[in-house]
């Protein structure tokens with residue numbers, strides 16, 4: 463299984479394949495989470511790369527994930543967008559989960575927008591709301607950069623205290639009025655899944671300061687911090703987390719509510735893009 467340095471070498475091969483085929487050298491990288499892929503349809507002047515055609519790249523196995531890398535223009539910005547992401551529960555190592563970020567960095571991206579579907583832990587949140595990620599809890603041992611460190615790519619030890627860039631969050635909050643959904647700001651707890659959490663785990667995570675829980679994002683954010691990319695992270699809260707309501711974890715709600723809230727998420731992201739220099 464690849465470590466971070468080996469994965470970076472694979473991404474160099476992938477980047478060498480993609481670079482001459484780009485329509486617009488991208489400044490912004492976007493990762494779209496479960497059921498949130500519709501934004502990708504709005505990218506204009508686009509060129510698409512199915513993951514299976516990109517040499518040395520990972521293959522997406524999750525349902526509701528398209529498996530496409532798309533380069534083009536969105537709200538006036540040159541972007542590269544991953545419609546379909548990779549999760550630890552699919553069998554990848556944490557190092558492999560860094561691949562999208564490594565690829566973005568090698569293609570010249572300067573900022574990443576990462577989205578996900580998440581369960582709400584904060585009792586004042588509702589399904590269909592959005593949450594700007596201000597910080598995360600990672601008790602999964604997830605460290606994509608473990609192993610030999612490619613110094614030319616990023617330092618061995620690195621700061622993650624401001625990786626969810628405060629200025630980008632401020633900008634997103636200024637745009638909250640343009641969407642129907644409530645926009646919160648809170649702490650995302652990472653659980654690797656694929657099982658949903660137990661009610662006891664959710665109570666514990668609430669006690670520890672989590673506002674939402676999900677099975678993605680943190681490995682990518684750690685990789686972004688390593689190579690110095692600022693992150694805007696946004697969760698679509700598709701359900702109340704386990705044990706909050708007197709029902710089983712509403713797994714079918716994830717896609718259903720995700721599809722509805724995707725419109726607000728798209729409006730918010732396009733607003734942020736339009737406001738960036």
Ligand code: HPA
Nearest residue numbers: 579580581675676677703
């Ligand atoms: N738990 C974990 N991941 C999730 C959830 C949840 O409740 N909802 C959407 N993704």
